Amino acid sequence: MEGFLRFRSLKFVLPAFLLVGGAVTFGVASGNSDNSKATVPTTENAYVSQVAPARTHDSQTWLSVCPETCEGVARSERRAFLRFTVAGVPAGARDVRLDLDLYSARTTDTSVQVHKVTGSWSAKTLTWNRQPAFGDEVGSRDGFAAGQVGSIDVSSAFTGNGSYAFALTAAKGAQGVFQSTRAGAAQAPRLSVRWTDPSTPTTGALPFEMPSTAALRASEKKVYAHYFTPYPASLDNKEPNQDYYQRNYLDPAGESGKHAAYGGLLRDRPVPRAPLSGDWQLADMRREIRDATAAGVDGFTVDVLNTTGAHWSRLKTLIKAAESTDPGFTIVPMPDMTSLKDVTPAGLATAMADLASSASVRRLADGRVVISPFKAEQQTPQWWGQFITAMEKSHRIEVALVPVFLNFSANADKYASVSYGFSSWGNRSPNRQGNIRSDIAKAHSLGKIWMQPVAVQDERPNQGIYDEANNTENLRVSWDNTISGGADWVQLTTWNDYSEGTQFAPSANSGHTWVDISDYYLVRLKTGAWPAITRDTAYLTHRVQFAAARPTGGQTKLMTPRAGTNPPRDSVEVLTFLVAPATVNATIGGAGQSYQAAAGVQARLFPLAYGTNSASIARGAATVATVSSAHVVRKDFAAQDLGYRGTSSGRPDAG
Structure with missing residues (x-):
C-alpha cells in the first residue's frame, strides 16, 4: 500500500506558552451500580513540624499541614502521614477506586497534595528529622469546608491488597488542619475503597463484553495508537470555554488570525475538562493511558518531533505517566524524520538511549528496544545501520527497527537488512485499502513482522485536503483486511492528531465512538474470535x-x-x-x-x-x-x- 505524507510544519503546532508543573487530581470512574465497597480506618497517623524538628505529635487530635510558613512562623512547614491496610479486594477486580476522606477542623482553602510514602515510619517516633521518603503525588484537592469531610481520589496508588502509607503536603494557602484518630472514629481519616467484582458483567458502553486487560495483553498480536505530542488533553489547564484550544485553534481568529484563511487550525479537540491542580500534564497523560488501556491498546507509538523543547518534555512526561499508571502499557519511540532529517545517527542514538532507560519503553522478549521511525526512507539503510551500531556500541542497547514508510513497496527490499519489521503510514479511504493483504504478505516473505495502520478518517484544513472515509466504512474495511491478511501489529493512526482529523481518542465531537467501534475488531485480532454481541447498540x-x-x-x-x-x-x-x-x-x-x-x-x-x-x-x-x-x-x-x-x-x- 502506498502511503501519503503527513505534512509536519511546526509553525502550526507550537503554542506560545511554557510548560508548567504541580500536583495531580484524577480518578477511575466506574458508573457501575454493583461495585463492592469497604471503609478502611487508619492504623497510624501523625504530623511533623519543621519548627520543632525533634518533636513527635502522635498524641494530637489533629493533623496539621501547611507550606513554608505556618501561623506566621517563617520556614515552618508541616506534613501529615497516614497508614492503612487494604484487604478483601478480589484479584482481577475492575474499576478500583480509593478515596482518602479527611475531616476538616478549620481548613477552607489549602491545596493539599497526597504522596505515596516509600520509606518506613512509626507514629510514635515520627519527627521532622526522622520522616520517611515519599514519592510523586497520587492525588490532590483544592479547598475544604470546615467541619465536613473532603475526599481526595488516590486511585492511582492502588497495586493490590496490602499496606498503604500516604504523606500530606500543602502547596499554598492557609494552614490545613484535619482531625486525627484521637478525635474519635466519626472524624478520623479513612480510606474508602470501591471496586467491581471480576465476575460482574460490564454494562452499557459496548455491544459486547470486553476481555480483561490481562487476557488481551497475553496475545502476540499488538495494537498501538500513534500519540502526537502537540495535542495533549489540555494545553494550558484553563476552563474549556477559554482555553488554548478554544481561543486559538478552533477559533478562525486564533493565534492572531494566522489560521483565518482555512477557518481555524482544528475542527475537533480532546474531551474538555475542568482545570486541575498541581501537575496537570502528568494527570492528563495518566488519564489518556487509562483510556487507551480500557480500549485494549497495548501502548503508544509516540511521534518524536525533536529531542529538546516542549514536545520532548511532553514525551518524557508521557513515559513517566506510563511508569506510574500502568507498567504493562508500553511506549514505542517513533522518530519523525520529517522534522529530524538533519540529526546524525549518533545524535539520534543518544536521544533514543535516553528514552530507553525507562522500563516502559517497548522491548521484545530478547531485550531489543523497538524503534519505529516515521518516514524512514528519509535516511538510507546505511544511515539506519549506523544508528543501530551507535546504539549497540555507545549505549549497549540492541534495537529492533520497525520503519514506517510513506512508500512501502519501493523500499521493502532495500531496508530488509536493517529491519525487524515493516509498516506504512497508510491511506484513509475505503477504495485504497485493497493492498493491505499484499503488503502483509510481502513483509512476511522477507521474514519481517508487519504493523498495519488503521484509521477512521482524515481532514486537514491547513493543507486544503481531505479523504472521503464513507462514514465508518474506511475503519471497518481497514480492520477486516488487517485481520484477514494476518497482520502482526496494528497502529491506530492516530490517537490524537487533531490537525489531521484522524483521532481515535475520546473527543468533543465524537466521544468514544471511534475507539468503541474499533474494539470489536481489536478483540477479534487478539483473541481469534469475534466477540459475542450481548447488548443492542447503535452508532450514528x-x-x-x-x-x-x-x-x-x-x-x-x-x-x-x-x-x-x-x-x-x-x-x-x-x-x-x-x-x-x-x-x-x-x-x-x-x-x-x-x-x-x-x-x-x-x-x-x-x-x-x-x-x-x-x-x-x-x-x-x-x-x-x-x-x-x-x-x-x-x-x-x-x-x-x-x-x-x-x-x-x-x-x-x-x-
Missing part, C-alpha cells in the same frame, strides 16, 4: 454540512478531496450491533424511516438532510436502545468541516 455517524457546501465566515482556503480517494458523499450511517433481528427507526433531518436489521453488525445509509438525526432499536413493543446526535446539519456555517461526527447509544452523553 454523519457530517454537519454537505461536502460541496461553502462556508459563510470568510474562509478562503477550502479542502478538496485527495487524489484517488473515494468520491465525496453526503450520508447518514446507522451502524447496528444486534443480539437478534430488530426494527430500526431512524429520523433523518426530521423525516422518519424504518427498516428491519439483521442480527450481528449491519450498516444502513440515508441521504444527509438539514436538521437533526436520531435512531432507535425496537424489538416487539419494546425500545431497547436509542441514539441521538447533538450535531445539527446546517445550511449556513462559518468554517468548512468535512469530518464525520459519531454518537453511540451505549454512551449517550458522549459525542
